Amino acid sequence: MNVRRTLGFQLLVAVFSVYIFVTMITTITQMYIEWTNAEDEIKNDLISLQNSFESGIALALWELSEEQTQRIARGIIYFNIATGVQIEGKRIKVQLGEKGDIQHKFEIIYTAEEVGQRSLGFAIIYSTRKLIFDRVKYSYISIVVNAVLKTFLLWVIVLLISHRLITLPLRKLTHESQTLDLEKVDRSKKVNIGLDRRENELTLLESSFNNMVQKLVKSRSELDRVNQNLEIKVKERTEELKLAKEKAEIANHAKSEFIANMSHELRAPMNAVLGFAQLLDTLVTDSQQKRYLHSIQTGGKSLLTLMNDILDLSKIESGKIHIQRQPTHLHNLVEDASNIFSLKLSQKHLKFIQEIDENLFPALMLDPVRIRQVLLNLIGNAVKFTEEGHIKVTIKQKQKEESVVDLIIVIKDTGIGIPEKEQKKIFESFYQQAGQDFNKYGGSGLGLTISKRLIEQMDGVLSVTSEVGKGSVFKIALNQVAIAPLEEADVAEKNPLVKKEFFKPATILIADDVESNRELLAEVFKDTEINAMVAANGQDALLFAEEHLPDLILMDLKMPIVNGYEVTRLLKSNNNTKHIPIIALSSSITENEEELHKKYGFDGSLPKPVSFTNLFLIMSQFLAIETITEKPKSFGLEEQSTQSVPLIAEVVRDLPKEWKENMKQAINRVDVKQINLLINQIQEQDAQLAETIKMKVDNFEYQDILAILQF
Amino acid sequence: MKQLLMFLLTCFVFHSAYAICKIKVRTAKVSVGENSLKYIIHDDGSWSGLTIDLTKALLEEAGCQYTFHPMPWKRALADLEDGHIDMMMNFSFNKDREKFAYYIGPMDEEKMILIVQKKSNYQINSLEDFKKIPVKFSFERGAYLGKVFDNKLKTDPEFKKKFSQFSGGDITNYERLALGRMGGFIADKYEVAIHLKKFPQLIVHPFTINHDWVYWGISRKSVSAETILKLYQAYIRLKDKKSLEQIVHQYAKLQ
Ligand SMILES: Nc1ncnc2c1ncn2[C@@H]1O[C@H](COP(=O)(O)OP(=O)(O)OP(=O)(O)O)[C@@H](O)[C@H]1O
Ligand SMILES: [Mg+2]
Numbered sequence: 001m002n003v004r005r006t007l008g009f010q011l012l013v014a015v016f017s018v019y020i021f022v023t024m025i026t027t028i029t030q031m032y033i034e035w036t037n038a039e040d041e042i043k044n045d046l047i048s049l050q051n052s053f054e055s056g057i058a059l060a061l062w063e064l065s066e067e068q069t070q071r072i073a074r075g076i077i078y079f080n081i082a083t084g085v086q087i088e089g090k091r092i093k094v095q096l097g098e099k100g101d102i103q104h105k106f107e108i109i110y111t112a113e114e115v116g117q118r119s120l121g122f123a124i125i126y127s128t129r130k131l132i133f134d135r136v137k138y139s140y141i142s143i144v145v146n147a148v149l150k151t152f153l154l155w156v157i158v159l160l161i162s163h164r165l166i167t168l169p170l171r172k173l174t175h176e177s178q179t180l181d182l183e184k185v186d187r188s189k190k191v192n193i194g195l196d197r198r199e200n201e202l203t204l205l206e207s208s209f210n211n212m213v214q215k216l217v218k219s220r221s222e223l224d225r226v227n228q229n230l231e232i233k234v235k236e237r238t239e240e241l242k243l244a245k246e247k248a249e250i251a252n253h254a255k256s257e258f259i260a261n262m263s264h265e266l267r268a269p270m271n272a273v274l275g276f277a278q279l280l281d282t283l284v285t286d287s288q289q290k291r292y293l294h295s296i297q298t299g300g301k302s303l304l305t306l307m308n309d310i311l312d313l314s315k316i317e318s319g320k321i322h323i324q325r326q327p328t329h330l331h332n333l334v335e336d337a338s339n340i341f342s343l344k345l346s347q348k349h350l351k352f353i354q355e356i357d358e359n360l361f362p363a364l365m366l367d368p369v370r371i372r373q374v375l376l377n378l379i380g381n382a383v384k385f386t387e388e389g390h391i392k393v394t395i396k397q398k399q400k401e402e403s404v405v406d407l408i409i410v411i412k413d414t415g416i417g418i419p420e421k422e423q424k425k426i427f428e429s430f431y432q433q434a435g436q437d438f439n440k441y442g443g444s445g446l447g448l449t450i451s452k453r454l455i456e457q458m459d460g461v462l463s464v465t466s467e468v469g470k471g472s473v474f475k476i477a478l479n480q481v482a483i484a485p486l487e488e489a490d491v492a493e494k495n496p497l498v499k500k501e502f503f504k505p506a507t508i509l510i511a512d513d514v515e516s517n518r519e520l521l522a523e524v525f526k527d528t529e530i531n532a533m534v535a536a537n538g539q540d541a542l543l544f545a546e547e548h549l550p551d552l553i554l555m556d557l558k559m560p561i562v563n564g565y566e567v568t569r570l571l572k573s574n575n576n577t578k579h580i581p582i583i584a585l586s587s588s589i590t591e592n593e594e595e596l597h598k599k600y601g602f603d604g605s606l607p608k609p610v611s612f613t614n615l616f617l618i619m620s621q622f623l624a625i626e627t628i629t630e631k632p633k634s635f636g637l638e639e640q641s642t643q644s645v646p647l648i649a650e651v652v653r654d655l656p657k658e659w660k661e662n663m664k665q666a667i668n669r670v671d672v673k674q675i676n677l678l679i680n681q682i683q684e685q686d687a688q689l690a691e692t693i694k695m696k697v698d699n700f701e702y703q704d705i706l707a708i709l710q711f
Numbered sequence: 712m713k714q715l716l717m718f719l720l721t722c723f724v725f726h727s728a729y730a731i732c733k734i735k736v737r738t739a740k741v742s743v744g745e746n747s748l749k750y751i752i753h754d755d756g757s758w759s760g761l762t763i764d765l766t767k768a769l770l771e772e773a774g775c776q777y778t779f780h781p782m783p784w785k786r787a788l789a790d791l792e793d794g795h796i797d798m799m800m801n802f803s804f805n806k807d808r809e810k811f812a813y814y815i816g817p818m819d820e821e822k823m824i825l826i827v828q829k830k831s832n833y834q835i836n837s838l839e840d841f842k843k844i845p846v847k848f849s850f851e852r853g854a855y856l857g858k859v860f861d862n863k864l865k866t867d868p869e870f871k872k873k874f875s876q877f878s879g880g881d882i883t884n885y886e887r888l889a890l891g892r893m894g895g896f897i898a899d900k901y902e903v904a905i906h907l908k909k910f911p912q913l914i915v916h917p918f919t920i921n922h923d924w925v926y927w928g929i930s931r932k933s934v935s936a937e938t939i940l941k942l943y944q945a946y947i948r949l950k951d952k953k954s955l956e957q958i959v960h961q962y963a964k965l966q
Contacts, residue, residue: 063878064785065852091789114780115795 011162012155020151027147031140038135039102045081046104046125054123058110061089061120069094082125089121100128169193169202173209180213183220252318259314266307274300276670281703302442309446312373313429316453323370323457326621327363327484330409331356333372334393337379344383351390357397361405363484370454374462375409377447378474382413384441389414389471403483409476417468426464427452502616504624505529507548511541511567512556512585520680521554524615527684530623538562542570545577552622553582554615555602565600572601581622652689652708655682660709667702732775732938736766736798737787740878746905748962749801752781761901761962762800765818768954769927773945775938783878785853794932801899802928803855803921813939815946816926819959823856825916826888826903827895835918838863841873846894849884852876856897857921885910 053076060068069092076085077097084097089108105124111117176191191213193206277297284290315321338345338352345352375393382391394410418426418433425431430445432438448462455462455476466472508525510532512518518534525532533548535541538559545553545567553571557564564584571577584596584605596602604618652660659678666674675697683690696704738758739750751760758779770777780796790796792811801821804814825848827833833844838860841848853876855861863870877884877896884896889910897920907913929939949955 062786063783063852064789065876065878067875090793112782114782118795 009167011166012158015158016151016155019154023147023151027143030143031136034136034139034143035132038132041135042081042102042127042131043104045079046102046127049076049079049082049125050104050106050123054106054108057087057123058108058120061087061092061108062110062112062118064089064091066092066094070096076125081127081131083128083131084126086124086126087121088123092121097126100126102127102129102131166202169206173202173206177209255314255318259310270300270304270307274304274670298442302444306444306446309444309450312450313446313453316450316457321370321454321457323367325365325367325482328366328368328371329363330360330366330371330395331362333368333375334395336372337375337393340376341379341383345391348383348387350383350386350388353390353392355392355394357395359399360395360397361483364405364407365482365484366478367458370458374451374454374476375411377451378411378476381447382411382415382472382474384443386413386415386471404480405483407476407478407481409478410473411475412471412473414471417470417472418464418466419468420466423464423466427462503528503530503619505531506551506623507531507533508619508623509533509535509541509544509548509550509553511535511538511553511559511564513537513559514556516677517556520683523680523684538564538567541567545571545580546574549577550580552619553580554585554606555582556585568600568602583618655685664706664709667705670702672697732773732935732941734770734775734777734798734934734938735796736770736777736779736800737791737796738763738779738781738800740781740783746909747902748905748965749899749902761959762819764958764962765955766798766800766927768949768958769815769818769942769945772949772954773938773941775941783853784851788853791928791930792932794930797930797933799928801925803857803923803925805855805858805861808855808928811931812928813931813934814926815929815939815942817924818927818955819925820923821925822900822922823850823854823897823920824900824903825895825918825920826885826898826907826913827916828888828891829912829914831894833894833916835916838870840918842867842869844873844894847875848873848895848897849875849877849893850897852878854897857923860921885913888913 053072056072056075057069060072069087069089073085073087073094073096076082082097083100084095086096086099087094087108103124103126105122107122108120109117110120170193172193173191190210191206193202274297277293277300280293281290281297284293312321334354334356338354341352344350379391379393390413392410392412394408394412396408396410398406398408400406422433426433426445427448428445429449431449432441432443432445452462455478458478459480460476460478463475463477464472465475506529508530510518510521511534512521513536515536518536522532522534533544533550535544539561541553541555541559542562544550555564555568559567562570568582568584571580571582578601581603582601584602586596586605586607596605603622606614606618659681663675663678665671666678676694679690679694679697682693693705693708696702739747741747741750741752743752743754745751747760749760749762750758751763752758763779767777777798782790782796787796787799788808791799799812801819802808802812802814802816803821825835834840835844850856864874875893884893884898885906887893888896889912895916900915903915907915927942929942
């Protein structure tokens, strides 16, 4: 250990700083006293000189004898103590020697009977401090030597004592504790710091140290025992946990599967409920009954959205939702939303303001479906919770690197606002503002939860700021969003408008074991440049693919002999066919796209029943497309239904009467299967009409369909 | 007529009584029983002697009160200048002193001579001769020994070196000279005769140092013009009455 850090040394320093301080003060005091003594002595000496000479001086001055005065002056400076003398009468002035820094001045008074007392002048005897110093020199030396000697002696003594009494025992104790190995030490171990017989703090420390060691040894062995037990227990628990986790995982999986399936199953009866309710509406005239009916309809609709939301949420929670980035046109998405809500906006006299960054890239790599969902949720909330004022959507973009941008989308409203306390909670599932009027606002409290989860999955942040009574601001921040390459941006521009006619000549293979499905798909491409081949099972699909090398394959997953997964894997492992894009047609929503891609090599997937829009969209990614210069058109629902009315009227008029009749009957029966079949039949004739009707069906707007069929 | 005279006289007396004049007179330091003719002090502290009596005559004539103060000659000169004392006697005339003293007189004559040992054979015919003699002489400190002597002292340092000065009225000079501690000293011839009776081995050297009138010196500083005037008038009256000559005559008999 460093000597400077020992206790002894520190003690020494502490003691000595005080001691030296005191010694210095006493020494200085002593020296000062010596000095003043010497000074006094000199003064006394000067006074004696005065006493011896003053009468002589007086006489000499009296007699005005210059020689005499001189002689006396000389006599005075003969004394060592006087460095100089000055005698000053009125007529005689004598000065001898040197003036010093000490002076003793006295008046010269002549006393005689005849004249009494006469002051004849004064005399000054000079001396010097040097004399004082000379006198105290030796005593100073002795004082200092004395002090130093004493200090040194004390130092040595304290050092020895502290070394012997403190440092050594402590060092020993420290050494013992540092080298103490609890593994090896036994109970008989005793530390001896070498201070036997004497009872003081250190010996107490020694014995308590020994006690501590004993206790440590004891607890150490106990610890060992406990440890062993613990290890066994931990192993057991880990095992249990593993099992539990596996069970939980299975259960969770089963849960989401169950929810997914169940909501799927629930849709069918729900369709019936809502469909019949719609149809009843036209038949019922009694206002009471009509009100009941409306309650059934609204209840059913909200049950349906709730189911959809729960489905979404459970998909997100079980990790089944995957962000599919593709060139996305934000302008269009916002435009879309404004169209969707245009009716409500005008009903509530709300302004819808778009403030989109001028430099916003035409297409960014985002998941359009999910972004749209989030936007609709947020804008829907804004519309719902705002009674007057406006809703403003702002999109800002910050380009940091060449190929990526930071994106901020803000949805601001002038509605009721959200109290600070609630701002966090509204993102929890099923949470709605406390005391919120359900009759007025409805909803299930899942919109924001889903939106937040989706944005988080895109590595973004959804946040809210709000002031009660003034409005709310929801902000989506998406960092590092890739900019879509130009051509893809073009595709994005066209995407919503992809029609089967756009495709350049190509061959595709449709593999499905259900004939109607096969035929339906094949029919779609009848009048196009696309040559569609069909295969009824996996084996055929394999053969056809190898033989004809189609440009794209639509692959049903569940097929006899060889299923879709197998076929795809085989084709992808074959050098001749592995370049062929394969789109999975899955009937199960729980199918994981990523897994499809990774495990089997699918290039994309489409849920069944196949939406043609989506089909063309996904095909456009792999097949060549004619460049078209048509102005982009919004695909908003309401807009479509209003704008396309005259068009629809024309088309509907051209439809066969029989079809129209069948459709009416199907709607009246709410026979969804039949309806879908009928829609598929007019698909080729007018895809857009088919699509419109399909959406109305999806939204249970049977009344509208019936209205269309009137034409 | 007689009455008028009486009136005038009363007026005068009254006047002089009114303007009291008190004169402090310096005298030489002598002790009782000392053989001096000019200054004699008696057991009761009263003074007489030639010089004293002349002065008393003057002061009494002027109607002044007086006191005698023995002090060394040089000190007296300084005190007269400073006005500590009012009058000095046997005051030789010189230009320097006139600056601070009025002169009244002459009161007496003074002959300063040199006393030497009989056995000495100093050839002194002029002041210059002193320098050739290998011994030292002395004179009273502050004494003025005539214009020539004074000049010589001031201009000839070698001459000055030949002399030391003693404090006035020091009769030990005779003893010291007799013991041969000096070559000789300058003294007032008037006083010498008595002393020489005691010291037969001493004689007066034939060379006279100075022979001149002496006066009363009166402090310009301490004495008012009015008193001076009074003293002058008194002196003239004494002269007319020949009183001073009578006193001198009396003492001459004592010699
Ligand atoms: N723009 C807004 N202004 C005021 N309150 C809002 C706003 N957006 C959301 N909230 C509050 O947050 C709650 C949760 O919103 P969320 O969208 O999750 O559910 P919801 O709209 O009530 O029902 P839904 O599941 O149909 O969306 C709302 O009920 C409302 O209380
Ligand atoms: Mg909502």
